[in-house]
Amino acid sequence: MRTQVAIIGAGPAGLLLSHLLAQGGVDSVVLETRSEEYVAARIRAGILEHSSVELLESAGLGARLRAEGDEHRGIYLQWPGERHHLDFVNLTGRSVWVYGQTEVQKDLIAARRAAGQEIHYEVSDVELHDLEASPYVTYTDSNGRSARIDALAVAGCDGSFGVSRKAVPAAETFERVYPYSWFGILADVAPSTDELIYAWHPDGFALHSMRSATVSRLYLQVPNGTDPQFWSDDQIWDALATRLGHGQNGWKLTPGPITDKSVLPMRSYVQTPMRHGNLFLAGDAAHIVPPTGAKGLNLAIADVALLSRALVARFAGKDDRLADAYSETAQRRVWRCTHFSWWMTTMLHTSGDPFDAQLQLSQLRWVASSEAGATGLAENYAGLPIFL
Ligand code: RFL
Ligand code: PHB
Numbered sequence: 001m002r003t004q005v006a007i008i009g010a011g012p013a014g015l016l017l018s019h020l021l022a023q024g025g026v027d028s029v030v031l032e033t034r035s036e037e038y039v040a041a042r043i044r045a046g047i048l049e050h051s052s053v054e055l056l057e058s059a060g061l062g063a064r065l066r067a068e069g070d071e072h073r074g075i076y077l078q079w080p081g082e083r084h085h086l087d088f089v090n091l092t093g094r095s096v097w098v099y100g101q102t103e104v105q106k107d108l109i110a111a112r113r114a115a116g117q118e119i120h121y122e123v124s125d126v127e128l129h130d131l132e133a134s135p136y137v138t139y140t141d142s143n144g145r146s147a148r149i150d151a152l153a154v155a156g157c158d159g160s161f162g163v164s165r166k167a168v169p170a171a172e173t174f175e176r177v178y179p180y181s182w183f184g185i186l187a188d189v190a191p192s193t194d195e196l197i198y199a200w201h202p203d204g205f206a207l208h209s210m211r212s213a214t215v216s217r218l219y220l221q222v223p224n225g226t227d228p229q230f231w232s233d234d235q236i237w238d239a240l241a242t243r244l245g246h247g248q249n250g251w252k253l254t255p256g257p258i259t260d261k262s263v264l265p266m267r268s269y270v271q272t273p274m275r276h277g278n279l280f281l282a283g284d285a286a287h288i289v290p291p292t293g294a295k296g297l298n299l300a301i302a303d304v305a306l307l308s309r310a311l312v313a314r315f316a317g318k319d320d321r322l323a324d325a326y327s328e329t330a331q332r333r334v335w336r337c338t339h340f341s342w343w344m345t346t347m348l349h350t351s352g353d354p355f356d357a358q359l360q361l362s363q364l365r366w367v368a369s370s371e372a373g374a375t376g377l378a379e380n381y382a383g384l385p386i387f388l
């Protein structure tokens with residue numbers, strides 16, 4: 001098999017890249033270890049920032065998002081006794097959209113299928129070869145047969161556990177592991193809030209998010225290593241009610257049937273450079289952010305917006321300048337989002353240290369009461385332009 005770009009991974013980064021490349025006249029083949037059903041059903045991020053929505057829309061992927069997604073003007077920040085709304089539209093002119101990654105993934109799969117994109121699911125033994133000269137990828141297909149793809153470039157979009165990240169020799173890595181995790185639930189109940197609530201509480205952080213008018217998504221800070229089965233549904237709702245301020249100023253949290261429980265560890269990780277010869281990394285393959293800033297999916301989208309432009313210029317326009325600048329250009333945004341996600345995380349999660357708690361509350365009061373503080377958060381949350 002021969003193609004211009006071999007894309008490893010059919011998550012949002014890989015599928016959106018194949019879509020944007022096709023629109024620029026560059027062909028690709030996508031390899032994915034999981035099944036299509038598994039990839040389409042994974043529950044992950046929920047927030048699209050302004051520029052991600054613009055990009056999806058300009059790529060012809062915005063119809064269902066606009067019809068079924070929910071535009072939010074901002075978020076609530078709260079701590080015991082106080083809840084403040086930050087209005088991103090007033091502060092920065094930009095909104096965010098609640099539209100689950102699961103839905104983005106389904107839209108991408110549908111669009112790529114309609115375009116006849118070659119996607120090989122349930123492959124194994126993926127290996128990358130000769131990346132500095134004539135790249136090729138070998139793998140075992142879903143029928144157990146050995147296969148090979150020769151390409152002009154390889155795009156590593158295979159997430160944090162893939163093979164691409166490890167194929168960059170002498171990469172520099174930066175990492176921060178946090179001493180807590182997120183316990184996430186999905187519940188068949190109308191959200192108790194119109195916009196997301198990020199809550200600081202002495203028992204730990206809590207977040208009230210949502211997926212639709214009838215499905216809520218909520219999170220609790222828990223110690224690392226927590227087994228979700230040790231929490232009964234009643235314990236989960238009680239902890240959420242306490243941390244989210246049920247009963248304060250008449251606000252009520254309505255519980256409902258829990259349909260999914262999972263624990264998500266928190267990590268910041270950046271690997272640089274995002275390129276080795278003809279291999280280019282994008283999305284979680286190159287960086288991980290803790291979910292507090294809602295940046296993981298948006299960063300993956302921003303990476304492939306840059307990478308598709310660079311590869312189209314390289315293969316359709318015979319111009320290497322954008323490809324040569326890719327890693328450095330992408331890293332500017334990666335580090336901005338890495339800082340913002342770390343800042344939101346450390347401002348909102350309790351560490352057990354009373355000094356930290358006072359600093360966090362002081363910071364929260366400042367962000368909620370100062371236009372400069374609120375604008376800083378809003379600019380980062382609602383998102384910077386894709387091409388910084
Ligand atoms: P993905 O979505 O992980 O997709 C990578 C794809 O590559 C496949 N793969 C391989 N394919 C071929 N060969 C190999 N050797 C392969 N190894 C792996 C995988 O099966 C997968 O399909 O990365 P991508 O496209 O870069 O997209 C990034 C986003 O998915 C990610 O940043 C966010 O989902 C992060 N994230 C969350 N972000 C939030 O903002 N809020 C959340 O609530 C949130 N929840 C999550 C998350 C990430 C999670 N992961 C990765 C463990 C929950 C989870 C469980
Ligand atoms: C989600 O809805 O899953 C979500 C929303 C905001 C975050 C993280 C996750 O910061």
